[in-house]
Amino acid sequence: MGRFDWLSEYLARLEDEHVLVRRGSAQKLAPAHVLEIDAEDWGRAARQASLMEYRWCGLWGDENAGQIRVYACLENDGDYLVLQTAVATDMPVLPSHVPSYPIADRPERHAQDMLGLVFSDSPDERRWIRHQAWPESSYPLRRNFSLPEQAASQPAPADGDYPFRAIRGEGVCEIPVGPVHAGIIEPGHFRFNVVGEEILSLEQHLGYVHKGIEKAAVGRSPEELVRLAGRVSGDSSVAHAWAACQALERASGCYPGARDVELRGLFCERERVANHLGDIGAICNDVGFAFALYQCSRLREDWLRRNRELFGHRLLMDLLVPGGVTRDLDSAGVESLKQDHQRLRQETDELFDILLDQPSLEDRLLNTGVLRPATAKALGCTGYVGKASGQGFDLRISNPYPPYAQLPMTGVCLSEGDVMARVQVRMEEIRHSLAWMDQLLERFSPGESSRDWRIPDGPCEGLGLVEGWRGEIITYVRLDASGRVARFFPRDPSWHSWPALERIVMGNIVPDFPVCNKSVNGSYSGQDL
Amino acid sequence: MFRILRKTLGIGVVTEQDPAATDEALESLGIEVKRLVEARFNGSLAIREVDAGSCNGCELEIHAMNNPYHDVERFGIHFVASPRHADVLLVTGPVSRHMETALLRTWEATPAPKWVIACGDCACDGGIFGQDNYASCGGVEAVLPVDLRISGCPPAPLELLAGLRALIQAS
Numbered sequence: 001m002g003r004f005d006w007l008s009e010y011l012a013r014l015e016d017e018h019v020l021v022r023r024g025s026a027q028k029l030a031p032a033h034v035l036e037i038d039a040e041d042w043g044r045a046a047r048q049a050s051l052m053e054y055r056w057c058g059l060w061g062d063e064n065a066g067q068i069r070v071y072a073c074l075e076n077d078g079d080y081l082v083l084q085t086a087v088a089t090d091m092p093v094l095p096s097h098v099p100s101y102p103i104a105d106r107p108e109r110h111a112q113d114m115l116g117l118v119f120s121d122s123p124d125e126r127r128w129i130r131h132q133a134w135p136e137s138s139y140p141l142r143r144n145f146s147l148p149e150q151a152a153s154q155p156a157p158a159d160g161d162y163p164f165r166a167i168r169g170e171g172v173c174e175i176p177v178g179p180v181h182a183g184i185i186e187p188g189h190f191r192f193n194v195v196g197e198e199i200l201s202l203e204q205h206l207g208y209v210h211k212g213i214e215k216a217a218v219g220r221s222p223e224e225l226v227r228l229a230g231r232v233s234g235d236s237s238v239a240h241a242w243a244a245c246q247a248l249e250r251a252s253g254c255y256p257g258a259r260d261v262e263l264r265g266l267f268c269e270r271e272r273v274a275n276h277l278g279d280i281g282a283i284c285n286d287v288g289f290a291f292a293l294y295q296c297s298r299l300r301e302d303w304l305r306r307n308r309e310l311f312g313h314r315l316l317m318d319l320l321v322p323g324g325v326t327r328d329l330d331s332a333g334v335e336s337l338k339q340d341h342q343r344l345r346q347e348t349d350e351l352f353d354i355l356l357d358q359p360s361l362e363d364r365l366l367n368t369g370v371l372r373p374a375t376a377k378a379l380g381c382t383g384y385v386g387k388a389s390g391q392g393f394d395l396r397i398s399n400p401y402p403p404y405a406q407l408p409m410t411g412v413c414l415s416e417g418d419v420m421a422r423v424q425v426r427m428e429e430i431r432h433s434l435a436w437m438d439q440l441l442e443r444f445s446p447g448e449s450s451r452d453w454r455i456p457d458g459p460c461e462g463l464g465l466v467e468g469w470r471g472e473i474i475t476y477v478r479l480d481a482s483g484r485v486a487r488f489f490p491r492d493p494s495w496h497s498w499p500a501l502e503r504i505v506m507g508n509i510v511p512d513f514p515v516c517n518k519s520v521n522g523s524y525s526g527q528d529l
Numbered sequence: 530m531f532r533i534l535r536k537t538l539g540i541g542v543v544t545e546q547d548p549a550a551t552d553e554a555l556e557s558l559g560i561e562v563k564r565l566v567e568a569r570f571n572g573s574l575a576i577r578e579v580d581a582g583s584c585n586g587c588e589l590e591i592h593a594m595n596n597p598y599h600d601v602e603r604f605g606i607h608f609v610a611s612p613r614h615a616d617v618l619l620v621t622g623p624v625s626r627h628m629e630t631a632l633l634r635t636w637e638a639t640p641a642p643k644w645v646i647a648c649g650d651c652a653c654d655g656g657i658f659g660q661d662n663y664a665s666c667g668g669v670e671a672v673l674p675v676d677l678r679i680s681g682c683p684p685a686p687l688e689l690l691a692g693l694r695a696l697i698q699a700s
Contacts (some may be wrong), residue, residue, distance in 0.1 A: 298598035
């Protein structure tokens, strides 16, 4: 089947709506197709896409030469479409996508805070990523941005006057939580409105770990960028580094060899297994079932120790570089991994059997924190959050990139949408990853890993698309004429799962919030950037 | 139920016989830490972990200190939920400017005597996020007096334990 079978219908609809579209290059941001749209048609293009039920998956801007280019990424049937437009830097006004796609709210507010874009008909103009560390009217991603000395010399005040939405009524209480949480966990603020124990609403205020990743990337070399990408979210180091590598490689036209991408696939699946093990244990522990935490964290520790032994780093950081990988695997390593897989399969079969057969666990996890499939679809959730709520999308299957195209990956999709379903998706994914890695090790490409990378001759841009353990990662990279990074935007799947959490907890009781939160496990760092 | 109980008990034994429990590095470090904690902290060292802007890599490894292999609680070290119960603040991240005030307040809420550990390369000097960054303070030292630095990206659990030992010896 040819790809983009649906694109001509979308173009026809745009034509009916008198939206002027210029077909962009099919290569520039391959495998995505680019459509250039006039700024005034920006909102209508989104409206047609939403009527066609395309998934909205990200927005970023890029200021260059007196204008801000704005990109919005859509997905349908595994094909990606990037809408692109431009506005003048001194008059950066654009219709909002939020009326058609409510999930565009936070990405647009992020772009507003970082670039000074104004979304004219946005229903929510509140700041998102900006707290009080720099003045409201200065935008870090503009080229002329510099932190005023006065702001730099004093501690940044707490964002105490953030305008939360209030719910009023008899017996309604507000519970503020964070940013410093009680556990060993990333910081963020949650504002609950409750009646008794029941949660009426939750509103998140994130951005506390905003460390200027997008700006810090500018001017770095591609190698330095990949190192940085590996720290967008420490638990997704491989996946983010891989997405950055893909973007760089597509931009430059230098692709890694078969063995390199197989090793990347192996690292990425190892990262997935380690995180899923950790999550399953932690979710069970949140409802007082400590046995699962002990067992899962023991298996996770075994797994991480093997990472260090074979690849030099427990969390597999810095193994990917543009054009390849830094570590190879010898035949003894292959053998020990095969044995590990066999052992883990046995252990998890037994363990998961126990977990799924525990009435007390069922009692706490079944029907807790339900995300309905329709909501998951509207929010564009991917990964275990989407897959537990009827959204089977998985890049490794829907639009496989090497090495997944060569070895088919099995998908998992449930429809219950509760905490238990998110646990079960993780369990299935561990099984599938183990089976896939075994197949991979059987037919590992011979020879050595190569690193054939050169900095491209002129300015270029590329898109990276990787299925991380949390779901789909989209990374945009633009290099300037000297081969230095001019723009880096990594879109973590958490942008979609955080708003899902706000829906998930409604109607649940406050003591179930931790387990709902853990079952979603959004990345703070990956979202805050 | 009997089947579940039997399996539960069966697997529980495997944990106890964990080969890494006799891991020399961990044991020697651990015993020394335990002696020091007993001598200087009345048998209990309470740590409040504060993520002040990390990528979450350090948190994963701090968590690993509590897994059955490392089980730091057996050495008298435990993580507490409130700074008011803490002897030590274990701070990660390059300290984002958005967390600056929250970190200061956490420190103020910690009763003296108190110690601050900068955990990981970012906390030590800004790490990969750098010093010249509008959004980051470039290390814990820029915000709080730091008593000890544990480098690593992220430091592994045994390196963290070794760091704690160094702190206890020095204090």
